Amino acid sequence: MTQIIKDIERAAEALHRGAVVAIPTETVYGLAGSIYSDEAIKKIYEVKQRPYSSPLIAHIPNIDVLSELCSDIPQVAYDLAEALWPGPLTLVLRKQKSVSGLFTSGNDTIAVRMPAHKLTLELLQYLGEPLAAPSANPFGQVSPTTAAHVYQYFKGQIPYILNGGPCTVGIESTIIGFEEGRPILYRRGCADERIISKIVGKPNEMLLSDGKSKAPGMLLRHYSPRTSLRLCEANEISVTLSEHAHLKTGLITFSRAVAHPDVTNIVLSPEHCLEKAAAGLYAALHELDNKGLDIIIAEKFENEGIGMALNDRLIRAAASHRDVKQNTSGVAEFIS
Ligand code: TXA
Numbered sequence: 001m002t003q004i005i006k007d008i009e010r011a012a013e014a015l016h017r018g019a020v021v022a023i024p025t026e027t028v029y030g031l032a033g034s035i036y037s038d039e040a041i042k043k044i045y046e047v048k049q050r051p052y053s054s055p056l057i058a059h060i061p062n063i064d065v066l067s068e069l070c071s072d073i074p075q076v077a078y079d080l081a082e083a084l085w086p087g088p089l090t091l092v093l094r095k096q097k098s099v100s101g102l103f104t105s106g107n108d109t110i111a112v113r114m115p116a117h118k119l120t121l122e123l124l125q126y127l128g129e130p131l132a133a134p135s136a137n138p139f140g141q142v143s144p145t146t147a148a149h150v151y152q153y154f155k156g157q158i159p160y161i162l163n164g165g166p167c168t169v170g171i172e173s174t175i176i177g178f179e180e181g182r183p184i185l186y187r188r189g190c191a192d193e194r195i196i197s198k199i200v201g202k203p204n205e206m207l208l209s210d211g212k213s214k215a216p217g218m219l220l221r222h223y224s225p226r227t228s229l230r231l232c233e234a235n236e237i238s239v240t241l242s243e244h245a246h247l248k249t250g251l252i253t254f255s256r257a258v259a260h261p262d263v264t265n266i267v268l269s270p271e272h273c274l275e276k277a278a279a280g281l282y283a284a285l286h287e288l289d290n291k292g293l294d295i296i297i298a299e300k301f302e303n304e305g306i307g308m309a310l311n312d313r314l315i316r317a318a319a320s321h322r323d324v325k326q327n328t329s330g331v332a333e334f335i336s
């Protein structure tokens, strides 16, 4: 049986004995286990059906813990952490030898962040050890932003879901690493771009040059609902709806409501606020996915700032195997 609780002591007791517990963060809910328990880490991979080749993120209660997990930490990493933690930024750094290779998929680097969620920070303080926490969804599916989303995925498989209310950021953290001293952006998110560029300049984007992603969150098909998803430009909504007139259709728009008798339309932010749209995007995908529709159509965002992070998630969510081919250098391309 899975219980939805608010009591960090019960969650901590379960985590201490090697159980896996879902926890809230400001970005998405995580499926947590002690990073010092190989048993818990194995359970996370099993429950999520995640390949062992995808490393996890360590969640810590304060910056001081960084040096317990990482070595050779560059000053810019401290500067980023001081400016943006607690918050939706993950840093990839060289790991300490004491960190299990199971946790890092055998890499000599480790991803770490300090989440901005009161309940989870209290839990981390109380526990006294960092938690591994990938997003609490089966591998490749849409991340959960409420306790109810997690329950739908994992009821009966984990003892507790710590309920911290709906996530306020709504998409996964920005991930930045360093290769040969250069900052590399592994995943776009909602961490403040202006602050990042003041500290590290504009990070290079991760290139899939060898066709092998260093950040599994960058797999082409990811964050996907069961219902097929089609993206369209803001000025193509009417045409796209008429192309699918014979289907039961859900529509996600940024700020404009589209009146159409047979279409369920979720407007993410009538006030045209990208932060609000991010906070609501996954909940909208979950809600429409539960309606037994034939198709979900989503409007693309302007490709700037958080809009780019949202488009990144939408493009991956919409990618189906037949939409994608690998080009000769192994770089995935969209063909529709
Ligand atoms: O917002 C978030 O980051 C959420 C919440 C729960 O904190 N967590 C999350 O975890 O999104 P997950 O496991 O779904 O995504 C982990 C990402 C993957 O893209 C993975 O490749 C990257 O972190 N990652 C982990 N270790 C890495 C490493 N050593 N080098 C590069 N990327 C790494």
Ligand code: MG
Pocket: 134, 135, 143, 172, 217
């Ligand atoms: Mg994930």
